[in-house]
Amino acid sequence: MHFHSIKDLLDLPELFVLSTKKINGQIFIDAAPVASHQSYPVCTSTQTICRGVNSIRKVRHLDSFGCVVYLNLPAIRLSCTSCGAHFVWSYDCVAPKKRYTKAFENSLPKQVVGATVIHAARVTNTPATTIAVFFILGKPKKPHAFKKPVNHKLPRTLNWC
Numbered sequence: 001m002h003f004h005s006i007k008d009l010l011d012l013p014e015l016f017v018l019s020t021k022k023i024n025g026q027i028f029i030d031a032a033p034v035a036s037h038q039s040y041p042v043c044t045s046t047q048t049i050c051r052g053v054n055s056i057r058k059v060r061h062l063d064s065f066g067c068v069v070y071l072n073l074p075a076i077r078l079s080c081t082s083c084g085a086h087f088v089w090s091y092d093c094v095a096p097k098k099r100y101t102k103a104f105e106n107s108l109p110k111q112v113v114g115a116t117v118i119h120a121a122r123v124t125n126t127p128a129t130t131i132a133v134f135f136i137l138g139k140p141k142k143p144h145a146f147k148k149p150v151n152h153k154l155p156r157t158l159n160w161c
């Protein structure tokens with residue numbers, strides 16, 4: 001199977017598959033971002049310098065072919081030449097400092113409808129604490145978008161009787 005076929009199965013267009021390994025019923029996919037640079041999200045400058053790879057993030061993705069799938073993603077260090085800030089590459093498929101892809105997190109409620117935390121942990125092959133976070137405490141909500149304040153000025157020609 002060619003790597004572009006694996007990329008189609010992964011459905012993560014931002015990643016380039018470098019290699020795959022199957023060890024003890026677990027599939028490890030070494031991947032890297034397709035883009036060569038990433039703009040700094042705070043100042044939105046595209047003038048960034050790659051400072052190397054800090055570490056490899058092991059991120060759980062959707063199971064495939066009866067195996068647990070992990071993505072090995074490089075934690076690429078970058079610095080902005082405009083403001084001098086240092087930051088780490090941000091992937092669209094996984095939130096910062098998370099160990100599960102967004103696709104995997106979204107699949108959890110569908111897989112364990114009506115199950116207990118222990119049963120859900122067994123079915124999804126994830127720690128019970130992870131299931132508890134998603135089902136008991138609730139998934140972290142998106143921050144509210146900035147709303148423009150409503151102007152509550154009264155019309156000048158308001159007649160009070």
Ligand SMILES: [Zn+2]
Nearest residue numbers: 043080082083
């Ligand atoms: Zn900057």
